[in-house]
Amino acid sequence: MPKAAQTPLGRTARLLDLVPYLASHQGIELLSLAKEFDVSQSQMVADLTTLWMCGLPGYTPLELMELSFESGFVTIHNAETLAHPRTLSDEESIALLLGLDLVIESLPDDRKDLKAIALDLVARLSARSSLPAKLSAIPIIPGSIRSIIEKAVREKSGVEIVYHSAYSDTVSTRVVTPIELRDDSGFEYLWAACQSAKALRSFRVDRIQSVALTTVEKTATEASQDNHKINYTIFAHSREREVMERFALEPDALGAAIETSSYSREWIRRSILASSGGAELTAPADIRSEIQRAAQSLLDRYTSQ
Amino acid sequence: MPTVSRKIERLINLTIALLATKRYLTKSEIFRSVDGYEGSAETKERMFERDKDDLRNLGVVIEVGSFDPVFEDEAGYRIKPERYSLDLGQITGVQIALLSLAAQAWRGAALDDAAHSALTKLRSIGVESDLDGVPAITPRLNAAHSDFVVITTAISKRQRISFTYLGSSLERQSRIIEPFAIATRNSHWYVAGNDTEKSQIRTFRLDRINGEITSMPVSGGYEIPEGFDVFESLSNLQSAIIATIDIRKGKAQLLRNTALSIVDKGEWDQITVEYFDSQTLIDLVLWHGEDALVKAPIELRKDVISKLHEIVLLHA
Numbered sequence: 001m002p003k004a005a006q007t008p009l010g011r012t013a014r015l016l017d018l019v020p021y022l023a024s025h026q027g028i029e030l031l032s033l034a035k036e037f038d039v040s041q042s043q044m045v046a047d048l049t050t051l052w053m054c055g056l057p058g059y060t061p062l063e064l065m066e067l068s069f070e071s072g073f074v075t076i077h078n079a080e081t082l083a084h085p086r087t088l089s090d091e092e093s094i095a096l097l098l099g100l101d102l103v104i105e106s107l108p109d110d111r112k113d114l115k116a117i118a119l120d121l122v123a124r125l126s127a128r129s130s131l132p133a134k135l136s137a138i139p140i141i142p143g144s145i146r147s148i149i150e151k152a153v154r155e156k157s158g159v160e161i162v163y164h165s166a167y168s169d170t171v172s173t174r175v176v177t178p179i180e181l182r183d184d185s186g187f188e189y190l191w192a193a194c195q196s197a198k199a200l201r202s203f204r205v206d207r208i209q210s211v212a213l214t215t216v217e218k219t220a221t222e223a224s225q226d227n228h229k230i231n232y233t234i235f236a237h238s239r240e241r242e243v244m245e246r247f248a249l250e251p252d253a254l255g256a257a258i259e260t261s262s263y264s265r266e267w268i269r270r271s272i273l274a275s276s277g278g279a280e281l282t283a284p285a286d287i288r289s290e291i292q293r294a295a296q297s298l299l300d301r302y303t304s305q
Numbered sequence: 306m307p308t309v310s311r312k313i314e315r316l317i318n319l320t321i322a323l324l325a326t327k328r329y330l331t332k333s334e335i336f337r338s339v340d341g342y343e344g345s346a347e348t349k350e351r352m353f354e355r356d357k358d359d360l361r362n363l364g365v366v367i368e369v370g371s372f373d374p375v376f377e378d379e380a381g382y383r384i385k386p387e388r389y390s391l392d393l394g395q396i397t398g399v400q401i402a403l404l405s406l407a408a409q410a411w412r413g414a415a416l417d418d419a420a421h422s423a424l425t426k427l428r429s430i431g432v433e434s435d436l437d438g439v440p441a442i443t444p445r446l447n448a449a450h451s452d453f454v455v456i457t458t459a460i461s462k463r464q465r466i467s468f469t470y471l472g473s474s475l476e477r478q479s480r481i482i483e484p485f486a487i488a489t490r491n492s493h494w495y496v497a498g499n500d501t502e503k504s505q506i507r508t509f510r511l512d513r514i515n516g517e518i519t520s521m522p523v524s525g526g527y528e529i530p531e532g533f534d535v536f537e538s539l540s541n542l543q544s545a546i547i548a549t550i551d552i553r554k555g556k557a558q559l560l561r562n563t564a565l566s567i568v569d570k571g572e573w574d575q576i577t578v579e580y581f582d583s584q585t586l587i588d589l590v591l592w593h594g595e596d597a598l599v600k601a602p603i604e605l606r607k608d609v610i611s612k613l614h615e616i617v618l619l620h621a
Contacts, residue, residue: 090461099407277615
């Protein structure tokens, strides 16, 4: 959906940027041009018509910019004064600098050459902007892992992953066929058909410790098993912000016992322990006593040594 | 909207005239030669003042000066092409491809529009992007606070911002900071700057900002330290302490991953880790339950024991 900047200033900026773009893309289709600038075709025609009236003082045909777009293809001439793209705004520089830092961190380790080129671009952009601070974007996923997973998703090939499951605290090696990468509440997940479980599984990409391409036999994958959902109730006693973030609760809900759910008993138990007394599990009773026993047995270990 | 179009035409014509001139143009020269300045002297004057402000808001630098002895006391105006145009030096197709990846990292996220307009300018340099020269990766920046752009604009204009921050007990703290930089690590966004009330550099996590972020109208009120780095400023706050922890073989991966050293003790491994905040480490140790035991320092051990007492009491 085009979202034309209709303020006079927004349009002026667009027209100024339109001239160098046209100068470097002579004969571009009107439709592609409208798409590049995210406006409707009729808006683009209106923009080009306005531009037609502009030029050097004198404003005779000799001085005016020469535009032609009736054929559906756009050309521009006599526009040398505006033919160089405008300098980047600070906001544009911020966007590129953060993006470049992310790209540098995401490149595979064997592409030191590209990292050096990107670092040089960071230096050039920083030198030309008024932003003295370092803008860093450190991704959660190492570049070597990302590039292999994305290749596997594209080519529908299998991968062998070494995966750390945080709930069971085990590291296992599995062969999976990647299906897609999906974002969920700030984390990236790899959805894949798992050969050993014969089911669809999701893996948090930042917990994949290593990955290698491999071949898999094409077996029909059963649908994801419907795991059992566990309802539980917690009460926050202190460090409420940590509790809220750990259990993904709304800040306004705290102050009373809150019922929520998880697919993993293991996760509930560990999360309550890791809240260091900030959160109390009030239900279900069996997990509650399990937590009490676990904490007591740990306590015995500490006091006996 | 013919008047609006007239205004836009006038702004473009003024830009062209000021860019093309080799010397400063006086106001009267501008009124005489640039199309669109009409009406009484006062009207033209007002139009011109507004146009100058508008162009400056678009980031166009208009220089004021006078070196022509004839117009000694009359100011002249021009736009220097080298300050108007993008100049990144010699650019290759691979560089354009890397910059495209950088811009595309914002798709659907806060600076999508700015990244897109930057990319349009880069494409106007006329160098074809060499996509085959870079690996087919598509790193992404995740969505941040809905007022992300307020922060980046404030950083570029050196404006103070104010917001409500959720403290560790969810108490609402009013903060006014002079933002220096914004950064992301492990899918969290941080803004760092000078906390005006505390006169100290502080770092805030964007997802802990409650409600909207507003910027103060005054621009240019402070300076950003050269080379300031959000994450360096974070680690400089406290000095690191070393803890010794016993972890079961093959277990406690999250602790194992951060180990400085590992000593094989048979059924267990003894590791050392560096930490800044004892509570964060205690949380992580307790997450591993029976598979992790703190050995030293003794204060940390005592803290773990007291937290375990609390958990037992709470769940009795």
